[in-house]
Amino acid sequence: MSRPPLDVQIRRIDPEVPLPAYAQPGDAGADIRTTEAAELAPGERVVLPTGVSIALPEGYAAFVHPRSGLAARCGVALVNAPGTVDAGYRGEIKVIVVNLDPHDSVRFERFDRIAQLVVQQVEKVRFQEVAELPGSVRAEGGFGSTGGHSAVSGREGGNRYASVVSDREGQ
Ligand SMILES: O=c1ccn([C@H]2C[C@H](O)[C@@H](COP(=O)(O)OP(=O)(O)OP(=O)(O)O)O2)c(=O)[nH]1
Numbered sequence: 001m002s003r004p005p006l007d008v009q010i011r012r013i014d015p016e017v018p019l020p021a022y023a024q025p026g027d028a029g030a031d032i033r034t035t036e037a038a039e040l041a042p043g044e045r046v047v048l049p050t051g052v053s054i055a056l057p058e059g060y061a062a063f064v065h066p067r068s069g070l071a072a073r074c075g076v077a078l079v080n081a082p083g084t085v086d087a088g089y090r091g092e093i094k095v096i097v098v099n100l101d102p103h104d105s106v107r108f109e110r111f112d113r114i115a116q117l118v119v120q121q122v123e124k125v126r127f128q129e130v131a132e133l134p135g136s137v138r139a140e141g142g143f144g145s146t147g148g149h150s151a152v153s154g155r156e157g158g159n160r161y162a163s164v165v166s167d168r169e170g171q
């Protein structure tokens, strides 16, 4: 038996916007819509309003995921995918869209479905500082350590990636 759905309070900021909805019964994501029309040139990004705000129970978060159809057909991605909507956030949910197509503009009409909201339970952790972490098979291997990245091998020899990683250390 599947669990009953979680009730989540939602407020319409735009009175005409259809509520987020699952397109099919087994879907993980409920489609959300833009309340503003927009046209994005190649490479352009925009923050689109969805006309809704929600109140998630403590211990949950909603993740703003891209729609694969828009990605495959038009090259549309979410800059921060997946966006995180915190349980305490009461503002309008927004979607940061980018047109990754190198040639064509993409146009959204009012109430087009632009993303999908996946609601999940999330753990709250207490970070406990230690001098040494327990061992593991992977140890410190990452960033392609298991191989199979021939598609990006041209960049692996350069130092661009290494400097990006080291810039972030200590922050
Ligand atoms: O795609 C997104 C991502 C975030 N948010 C809203 C809900 C979230 O709770 C809030 C803050 O998001 P996040 O923590 O990712 O952004 P931040 O840059 O860390 O901002 P803040 O300092 O407000 O936490 O913005 C959205 O509406 N859409």
Ligand SMILES: [Mg+2]
Binding pocket: none
């Ligand atoms: Mg934050």
